[in-house]
Amino acid sequence: MDFIEVTLKVNADFADIFTAELGELGFDAFVETEDGFSAYIDEDKFSEEALQEVLERYADFAQVEYAVQKIERQNWNEEWERNFEPLFIGDQVSVRASFHEKPANAKYDIVINPKMSFGTGHHETTTLMIENQLTLDHQSKRVLDMGCGTGILAIMAGELGASEIVAVEIEDWTVENARENAELNNYASIDVRLGGAETIAGDKPYDIILANINRNVLLEDMPAYKAVLAPQGWLLLSGFYTEDLPMIQERASELGLDYTSHRVKNNWVSAIFKAS
Structure with a gap:
């Protein structure tokens, strides 16, 4: 198409x-x-x-x-290729295309060939999510990436030591791209699924759930995330503006999730919540 x-x-x-x-x-x-x-x-x-x-x-x-x-x-x-410039996030994470040189000073090096998928790190929400990921212990954790786009956040979870990673997207060509990027970064074990929140129903609990989508989808799907979030698990959200944060916080509170912090960049927000 x-x-x-x-x-x-x-x-x-x-x-x-x-x-x-x-x-x-x-x-x-x-x-x-x-x-x-x-x-x-x-x-x-x-x-x-x-x-x-x-x-x-x-x-x-x-x-x-x-x-x-x-x-x-x-x-x-x-x-x-004409527009994709390499990035350096949080003074630790290099995000680049396969035709860019690998930087010498990167603790984590992620290669993304985005095709038509969202999530090269250039958008504020992706950067904010990665910055928040860097604050959490992923070692040997089970991680879910909803609305994974290119798979960049799922790959970042792998770089941070996650043992099991599931990524979900609604478009078949995006699923294809996320799988390609996972393999490119030596994370072929990432389970990339086609669909929405219904694909995670009944899953084993996740220690960390990442969702960088948009406000309306987040508000609708947060109960599904909570249903598969482990006790003391972390929920990282982005894709909304600062004026939407109170609405997101209220929904989280209704679900028994505690707000812990958020980051802002150009009015975009990434917030962290924790299950009790």
């Missing part, structure tokens, strides 16, 4: 807002550009009318120009 690329020229102050709005429309890959960003969606899920409705809601606040084009799936490699 081909993809639709929507390129938006927009002030940096509004780029994150439009990224979140397009995420709600089904766009699931984003690449920063000099004057905005490009967003990608399966051709059969794209509605230009829905896109225009989003832009019109912000017409009084932000001037936006956009262009739409169809991209054949096999052309994606050219796109991300």
